[in-house]
Amino acid sequence: MRRRKCLRSPFTGSRVATRYTKGGNTVHRLLAATLLLTAAAAHAQLPIKVDGADRPDQIPDNIAYAHFVILMAQSDEPSTDELARGQGALKKLDLAAADTTRFKAALAGVHKELEFLTREEARLSAAKAEPARIDRLRLQRSRVFDEATTRLKRLSPAGRAKLEAFIEAEIKPNVVIYGE
Numbered sequence: 001m002r003r004r005k006c007l008r009s010p011f012t013g014s015r016v017a018t019r020y021t022k023g024g025n026t027v028h029r030l031l032a033a034t035l036l037l038t039a040a041a042a043h044a045q046l047p048i049k050v051d052g053a054d055r056p057d058q059i060p061d062n063i064a065y066a067h068f069v070i071l072m073a074q075s076d077e078p079s080t081d082e083l084a085r086g087q088g089a090l091k092k093l094d095l096a097a098a099d100t101t102r103f104k105a106a107l108a109g110v111h112k113e114l115e116f117l118t119r120e121e122a123r124l125s126a127a128k129a130e131p132a133r134i135d136r137l138r139l140q141r142s143r144v145f146d147e148a149t150t151r152l153k154r155l156s157p158a159g160r161a162k163l164e165a166f167i168e169a170e171i172k173p174n175v176v177i178y179g180e
Helices: 029-037 061-072 080-093 097-107 110-126 131-152 157-174
Strands: 002-008 015-021 048-051 175-178
Touching: 061 080, 061 110, 061 131, 061 157, 061 175, 080 097, 080 157, 097 131, 097 157, 110 131, 157 175
Parallel strands: none
Antiparallel strands: 002 015, 015 175, 048 175
16 A cells, blocks of 8 residues: 655645655655645645656656655665665666765765755744745755756766666656646
8 A cells, every 4th residue: 555745846846745655665854854844735635737657757857856866865874774775776776886986975965955954944934934035945955956966967878877767767656746
């Protein structure tokens, strides 16, 4: 049985969900925090705009890469689950040693930055701060995703092809975009 969790896209503002099997992947702490920020959206009963399980070709690359970055960026002191998830993805990607080094470097520090921005957005939202401040944080978070994606795309041609195939086969089918 699959459960869906809502997440707002840092790019489009659309509500996005990632599916997780009940006994499968552990929800990443950063993702869990982001999901808490949008818990109200999860109950809004919005219609599904795009279901990646049915139409993965309609999931924008930037949203798929954002999900990948959230799932793969590890904290400074990763848990056993984080390490296992990272090692599992790297094993599936089957990157050359140089690309593995570039991959890890591309995501270094990203978790910490995203976690800070997510906490700050939650704090400002709870304090009913003006929307412009929250929008600036979302834009900043969007830049973090863009920069991480750009660094990930600097793999060798073979490594980049493997990464893109992984995004298409493993990430996009597990993304659902909700909207009106």
